[in-house]
Amino acid sequence: MARYSKEMKAAIIQKMMPPNNVPVSQLKKDTGITDATLYTWRKQARVQPGDGKNPDQWSAEDKFAVLMETATMNTTELSEYCRKKGLYPEELQQWKSDCITGSSKPAESRQAQAASQRSDKKRIQKLERELKRKDKALAETAALLVLSKKAEAIWGEREDD
Template sequence: MARYSEEFKASVVQKMMPPNNVPVAQLSRETGITEATLYTWRKKTRAQGVPVPGDGLNPEQWRSEDKFAVVLETAALNETELSEYCRKKGLFPEQIAQWKTACLTANAEAAEQRKLLAEERKQDKKIIKNLERELNRKDKALAETAALLVLAKKARAIWGEREDD
């Protein structure tokens, strides 16, 4: 089992990151390192909070976790630093601004969703209550009709058939 230095691992992982975005399969062929090892290195780097999209994806196809990590990394940067960061990562400042907006509005959309679901649930409860009330009314009417039929049958059995005058 080969041991690789941390510097070598960092350089290989850097190739997976923007602006290079070298796919893991291609990087495996170039370096002779198995794909499983490269995926493990990428996973460990992601766990440290570094956005490593890999697999040649353009930034719009990144995972939401990677986009969020970029938003966090760039939150404290001024315009010049942000531009430098974007050049280094192969991004555009507008993309980061869109991702930031999406992150900020994510909870607002969830609150609206909860409010809509609560309203729908309330309407469903009303409908269910009305349907249950109607079902009970119909059950009572059916029971009354059945009782009348049984009584009519017993009356015929006791007094016989009705004679026409």
């Protein structure tokens, strides 16, 4: 297992980060370090996705980080950034509106959701009580059936008068 100096690791991670965005396959060829090691380093450094990964598969943290990174950019810089990352500016606008609407849910919506949860909980409790009652009735019926079969086995068939 090879050990790499902190300086070398930092330099390679810097190459993986924007604005360079050197692909892992290229770094593997250049440095001779395995791709698994490079991917691990990149993951540990929390380098933003953009290496051909579909933006729909990005985590919420990654999307938010991109929004924070692009918040101060002008249109030209934003367009260049989006090209590098394989994004569309419209996607960034959608992510921004999702963040805003997600963080500003109205109180009525939360209250309605809480009321719905309470009614669901009551319904679940009612159904559980009914299920227990039916289980007891089924167990009683099974016990009576077993007893009747035992009685038949001991005394024989019942004679009707």
